[in-house]
Amino acid sequence: MAHDIDDDRMLRDVLRCPQVPVDLAEIDTGATPKAPGDKKTTKDVAVQMGEQLSALQERLFARGRVNADSARRVLVILQGMDTAGKGGVVRHTFGLLDPQGIQLAAFKAPTKEELSHDFLWRIRRELPDAGMIGVFDRSHYEDVLVARVDELVEPEVWRKRYDRINRFEAELAASGTVIVKFFLHISPKVQQERLVARLDNPEKHWKFDPSDIAARAKWGDYQQAYTDVLERCNPDIAPWYVIPADHKWYRNWAVAQILLETLRSMNITWPAVDFDVDEQRHKLLGD
DSSP, rough: OHHHHSSSHHHHSSOOOOOSSOOOSOOTTTOOHHHHHHHHHHHHHHHHHHHHHHHHHHHHHHHHHHHHTTOOOEEEEEEEEESSSSSHHHHHHHHOOOOGGGGEEOOOSSSHHHHHHHHTTTHHHTOOOOEEEEEEEGGGGGTHHHHHHHSOOOOOHHHHHHHHHHHHHHHHHHHHEEEEEEEEEEHHHHHHHHHHHHHGGGGGGGGGGHHHHHTTTTHHHHHHHHHHHHHSSOOOSOOOEEESSSHHHHHHHHHHHHHHHHHHHHTTTOOOSSOOHHHHHHHHHHH
16 A cells, blocks of 8 residues: 555545455555654644644534533554654654643553453543543553564454454444544664664663564564554554654654544534523623
C-alpha cells in the first residue's frame, strides 16, 4: 500500500488501514503523505493545531460536565513496536490538549491481580469518562500480540480474543465512545538506530530495556501478529490507522491531524443549560 499520495482526501482516509489483506512490508515507514511541508514546517503546523484541538476538546468536556448520561467520549489506542513513539505521541500530540480533559493509561505487563481476571478487566477500569479523551499507551491488543508471540497462553486462547475484542469495541461504540486506533509503523533499521542512540547517551539509558532486544529478535513474528490484528479487528466503528513512524515529526503531526478530523466529524456542540441566562444575568447585575 503506497503512501506517497497527493489528493484532496482527508488524512484519515489516506492512512486508514484497508479492510482487505494487509501487507505491512508494502507500507513505507518513511513516507510522509499530505505533510504540510518539511520537518520544520510540519512541526510548526502541529503546534498551531493545538488551538483547534483544544477548542473541540472543550466542547466535548463541557458536554460531559453538564450531561454525563448523554455525553460522548473518545478513546485513542496507540500500538507499535518499541521506539515507534507511543510516548512521544503522548508528549507532543496530546500535550497540545488541556490535561484536565485527558485520561491516560499506560498498560505494562499485567499484575498478579490483573491476571486473575479476564483480559479485558483491567481495560474496562481505565475507559474514559463522559466528555473525556482517553489515551491508551498499549491496550487490550497486547493480549493478541505479546501473549501470542511470547507464547504466554495457548493458541486456542488468543485466537478467541479477536472476536471478544470486536464485541467489546462494538459495545463501546454503541454507548457513545468514538474509537481511534493508531498503529505506529516503524522500520527495523530505524528502531535499531533509536535503540543504539539510547545506549550512546547516558541520559537516555533509563529508557533502554534489555528486553527490547529480545522482542526485536522476534520482529517477523510481531509483524505477522500485527497483520492479523489489522485484518481481523478493523471495523468502521473502530478503525485502525497505519502511521508511518520513521520520522517523529511526521508521526506526531499525523496523529494530531487525524484526531482533529475525528473531533470535527463528531459535530460537537455546546451543551444546553437548565437555567434562564437572562434571569441569572439580572440577579448578578441587579438591574
